[in-house]
Amino acid sequence: MPIPKKKMIEMYTTMMKIRMFETKVSELFAANKIPGVVHLYIGEEAVATGVCATLRDTDYITSTHRGHGHLLAKGGDVKLMLAEVFGKKTGYCKGKGGSMHIADIDLGILGANGIVGGGPPLAAGAALAAQYKGTDGVAVCFFGDGASNQGTTHEAMNLAACWKLPVVFVNENNMYGLSSCALNTMCVADVADRAAAFGIPGVVVDGNDVIAVYEAAVEAVKRARKGQGPTLLECKTYRHRGHTEGDPGTAYRSKEEIEEWKKKDPIPRFEKRLLQGKVLTKQTMESILTTIANELAAGEQFAEESPYPETSDLTTDVYVD
Amino acid sequence: MPTMNFAEAIRDALRIEMERDPNVYLIGEDVGTFGNVFGVTKGLIDQFGEKRVRDTPITESAIIGAAVGSAACGLRPVAEIMYIDFIGVALDQLYNQAAKMRYMFGGKITIPMVLRSACGAGRGSAAQHSQSLEAWFMHVPGLRVVMPSTPADAKGLLITAIRDDNPVVFLEHKLLYNTKGEVPEGEYTIPFGQADIKREGKDVTVVATARMVHYALNAAEKLAADGIDVEIVDPRTLSPLDEDTILDSVKKTHKLVIVHEEVKFAGSGAEIAAMVAEKAFDYLDGPILRVAAPFCPVPFAPSLETEFIPSEEKIIEGVKTVVQG
Structure with a gap:
């Protein structure tokens, strides 16, 4: 079935919003306006976009330390995200979480996560809640090639398989866990090969092709909603930036490799397709970009002008009283 | 009941x-x-x-x-x-x-x-x-x-x-x-952060948890025969910790022994002792004493495991040490 035009435009908007958001964060980080560390999603936009385009607000996701893209794709608010990344009181988490811990339970976002492999068991739990309540909700677990080596990931997949939980494990294989290349950290060709160990389908797609990701996600989500259990969907992709801002990412990756992958940048590929298919014109694209730029500028201003949390906020929100 | x-x-x-x-x-x-x-x-x-x-x-x-x-x-x-x-x-x-x-x-x-x-x-x-x-x-x-x-x-x-x-x-x-x-029938709740005084006494406060509460109660009966009246406070929840009940008891008895089955080093008793030292030091007649497991893994052999677990005898000895100064 062809993808409706509206969905295509929605996906283009999301991808561009992620790219422009991350570019903005990169600039703000370089200008010392953002404390701590940030892990950017530039280059991987097609994965979060293609997958989240198949989800409803009532579906759940768990994210990672490289989470901005997932949050935006699931509907995260730019203003609240930027304020949080700045550590401001007006941010998603009142400045208490920062880039690695943004959540929005109302949008089904169970949080970015600073622990590699922290999310998969939580996603199994969210899926269990959906199954238990008898809804047809699903949970999507985003995790990287690095997390695919963690025991928690395997435990979550096994439990989800045993109970046919409505969860889709979306592996973003960007080939590197910080500096460690996946070629040296696992002895199977594809992360998806590991699905066989749990008796669930393992699917590999070009993670830089948003249409391919979307189509594979539609199948996996449909399967989950029908009560047929989890799928492991591996999306091959690449991060253009280093592990964090400040890491050029060149000590462990060759310039040739980086250039090769930049040629496979998901955004120009999708743009070309949209223009050729006459889904969008250059002009309409420009107007989408202007809207995003305005939203980001307003978000930046909001974040800049917002206050930091009060010291009296330090020990609140630890418990429900 | x-x-x-x-x-x-x-x-x-x-x-x-x-x-x-x-x-x-x-x-x-x-x-x-x-x-x-x-x-x-x-x-x-x-x-x-x-x-x-x-x-x-x-x-x-x-x-x-x-x-x-x-x-x-x-x-x-x-x-x-x-x-x-x-x-x-x-x-x-x-x-x-x-x-x-x-x-x-x-x-x-x-x-x-x-x-x-x-x-x-x-x-x-x-x-x-x-x-x-x-x-x-x-x-x-x-x-x-x-x-x-x-x-x-x-x-x-x-x-x-x-x-x-x-x-x-x-x-x-x-x-x-x-x-x-x-056990009362039907539903009832016990609030967190509310210690229970398992035995009232005037001479020395013993804060004990879980199984050690029972050891302490038995020890208290034997100590009573020696004229030592032990008060036993069971925190029931360690977090939140009912500081007030512990402090009130110490203010009454002026002596504190803490008993737990964890290893003594950096166990829950360390927190309780520090809290009392911070908040009621002037009420104490002497040092706080902890009766707890030694700093080793739990052993297998019955002779060793018995030695590992704080005993009634050790509690009695600890209480006497504190009471007799």
């Missing part, structure tokens, strides 16, 4: 809460047909079915993670880790996820889950099935830590734990499961 044992009291609390709230469910290894290794959950699967009494693979991280994730999405799981010693392989899901999510997310999420687990030595189960690790959990902001000593306390505290909107670690000393006591 009916008499039941500690395990039955816990089961009674689980049954009451499961009947009351359809979102309460059990998840853990061998909690279903087998009814838990100590028989605690026996029969619940017959009443509530496999949906609500969920046998899992051996997968501690996924058990806790599934509990956390489902709690975030509106359920009220009671997860079980068979022995608290097994928490090590799953700790991240408890202390980095469950405990911190509310704070990290700015108070916008609640994780109403209970983690039940058996703790304690005395069954010849050696170093990896016998530990008392309550201090680990006390050290983590965001967790509640409950440690009952009697069937009645266990029931009331567990009902409170299930209704609490925070992640609660509920520690059950395995040698208490067969101990009996009067």
Whole structure:
């Protein structure tokens, strides 16, 4: 079935919003306006976009330390995200979480996560809640090639398989866990090969092709909603930036490799397709970009002008009283 | 008032809460047909079915993670880790996820889950099935830590734990499961952060937890024959800790002995001693004394395990040391 035009435009908007958001964060980080560390999603936009385009607000996701893209794709608010990344009181988490811990339970976002492999068991739990309540909700677990080596990931997949939980494990294989290349950290060709160990389908797609990701996600989500259990969907992709801002990412990756992958940048590929298919014109694209730029500028201003949390906020929100 | 044992009291609390709230469910290894290794959950699967009494693979991280994730999405799981010693392989899901999510997310999420687990030595189960690790959990902001000593306390505290909107670690000393006591019928709750004075006395305060409460009570009877009147305070919850009841007792007796089965070094008693030293130093007649396990793993050989666990004799000796200055 062809993808409706509206969905295509929605996906283009999301991808561009992620790219422009991350570019903005990169600039703000370089200008010392953002404390701590940030892990950017530039280059991987097609994965979060293609997958989240198949989800409803009532579906759940768990994210990672490289989470901005997932949050935006699931509907995260730019203003609240930027304020949080700045550590401001007006941010998603009142400045208490920062880039690695943004959540929005109302949008089904169970949080970015600073622990590699922290999310998969939580996603199994969210899926269990959906199954238990008898809804047809699903949970999507985003995790990287690095997390695919963690025991928690395997435990979550096994439990989800045993109970046919409505969860889709979306592996973003960007080939590197910080500096460690996946070629040296696992002895199977594809992360998806590991699905066989749990008796669930393992699917590999070009993670830089948003249409391919979307189509594979539609199948996996449909399967989950029908009560047929989890799928492991591996999306091959690449991060253009280093592990964090400040890491050029060149000590462990060759310039040739980086250039090769930049040629496979998901955004120009999708743009070309949209223009050729006459889904969008250059002009309409420009107007989408202007809207995003305005939203980001307003978000930046909001974040800049917002206050930091009060010291009296330090020990609140630890418990429900 | 009916008499039941500690395990039955816990089961009674689980049954009451499961009947009351359809979102309460059990998840853990061998909690279903087998009814838990100590028989605690026996029969619940017959009443509530496999949906609500969920046998899992051996997968501690996924058990806790599934509990956390489902709690975030509106359920009220009671997860079980068979022995608290097994928490090590799953700790991240408890202390980095469950405990911190509310704070990290700015108070916008609640994780109403209970983690039940058996703790304690005395069954010849050696170093990896016998530990008392309550201090680990006390050290983590965001967790509640409950440690009952009697069937009645266990029931009331567990009902409170299930209704609490925070992640609660509920520690059950395995040698208490067969101990009996009067337990009120029906539902009742015992507030967290409310210590219980298990024995009133005027000469010395003994703060004891779990099985050590009973050791301390026996010791107190023997000490009474020597003219020493012991007051025994059972905190019941270590986090939150009822500081006032402990301090009031110390202000009355001017002497403090702390008894626990954990190793003495950096155990829960260290926190209690420090708290009293900070807040009631001037009321103390002499040094605070801790009677606790030595700083070694729990041994296997009966002769060693008996030596490891604080005894009535050691409690008596400790109390006499403090009282006689």
